[in-house]
Amino acid sequence: MRKFAIVTDSASDINQETAERLGIRVIPLHIVADGRDYRDGVDIQIGEYLDLMRDTKELPQTSQPAPADFIEVYRELVDEGYKDILSIHIARELSSTIETPRFLARQMPSGVRLEVIDSHSATVGEGAMVLEAAAIAEQGGTIDDAIERVRAIRDTAKIYFMPDNLSNLVKGGRATRAQHLATSILNVKVVIEVGERGRIEVAHKAKGLRNAVAFMARKVARRSQELGPLIYYKLHTRSPKAIAMLEKPLETNELEGVCGGVATIGPCIATHVGEGAVGLLSYPAALHSPLLDDADMFLKAAF
Numbered sequence: 001m002r003k004f005a006i007v008t009d010s011a012s013d014i015n016q017e018t019a020e021r022l023g024i025r026v027i028p029l030h031i032v033a034d035g036r037d038y039r040d041g042v043d044i045q046i047g048e049y050l051d052l053m054r055d056t057k058e059l060p061q062t063s064q065p066a067p068a069d070f071i072e073v074y075r076e077l078v079d080e081g082y083k084d085i086l087s088i089h090i091a092r093e094l095s096s097t098i099e100t101p102r103f104l105a106r107q108m109p110s111g112v113r114l115e116v117i118d119s120h121s122a123t124v125g126e127g128a129m130v131l132e133a134a135a136i137a138e139q140g141g142t143i144d145d146a147i148e149r150v151r152a153i154r155d156t157a158k159i160y161f162m163p164d165n166l167s168n169l170v171k172g173g174r175a176t177r178a179q180h181l182a183t184s185i186l187n188v189k190v191v192i193e194v195g196e197r198g199r200i201e202v203a204h205k206a207k208g209l210r211n212a213v214a215f216m217a218r219k220v221a222r223r224s225q226e227l228g229p230l231i232y233y234k235l236h237t238r239s240p241k242a243i244a245m246l247e248k249p250l251e252t253n254e255l256e257g258v259c260g261g262v263a264t265i266g267p268c269i270a271t272h273v274g275e276g277a278v279g280l281l282s283y284p285a286a287l288h289s290p291l292l293d294d295a296d297m298f299l300k301a302a303f
Helices: 016-021 046-055 067-079 099-105 123-138 143-156 167-171 177-186 209-227 240-252 267-273
Strands: 005-009 024-027 030-033 036-039 061-063 084-089 113-118 158-162 188-194 200-207 230-236 257-264 278-284
Touching: 005 067, 005 123, 016 024, 024 067, 024 123, 030 046, 030 267, 046 267, 061 267, 067 099, 084 099, 084 123, 084 143, 099 113, 113 143, 123 143, 123 158, 123 230, 123 257, 123 278, 143 278, 158 209, 188 209, 200 209, 209 230, 209 240, 209 278, 230 240, 240 278
Parallel strands: 005 024, 005 084, 084 113, 230 257
Antiparallel strands: 030 036, 030 061, 158 188, 158 278, 188 200, 230 278
């Protein structure tokens, strides 16, 4: 038995097989589309969800799990004998999901420790923290070892991503119609970074896809020059062209690092970034466990 248990939410975009192998409990967020409530990653997968979004007039709504979902998982872990539980969640800036585990942390039985961490991120950024913590648990480490590692990754990780267009961000209230119209007419691609505490910020505006992709590659390469060797992941929502276009600029910008793989952004975050998004997550390779090498840890979709 591991010394501590790990809980996260489905916005971490970890694939089910990996979660089961590493003992990670994933609590699904909810998506309401065309009047139907879907559990993210349970009732609907990313490929079919992107198809669904194409056919819906209104942007689906995402919502946090019910308190009962958290209570059930924590109770199961306590019943299994766990005294330490680490719960890592999507940034409070992006969702109120974390408020329930924060409340429940004050209600745990005597002798049970529930530590709740705001990832200040989402999708593979959040997922990387969960996976690195799980690797520590798998190797016999303590919850304090994992908390230290997670906070170090949180302080140094960075996601840059580029939506194909701003329509979903406009519908979700994170961009204006004027911005969407201007970028569409001028073929401007907006590169966004997940900034401080998970805030969504515009990092760059580029003319066309190729220039936007090149900007993201340069930013990651500069990070490797500042922080040393990186582990990085490519992420997308059905955007194979953009993923392929990342390869050459990553090679030619003197990036010191290793690609951990290509991840598919899951339904919850895809609701907001839309189809055709592409991005890069990076953090110092020194914070990466070899236990996670050579495995597809995140969602993969057969588009």
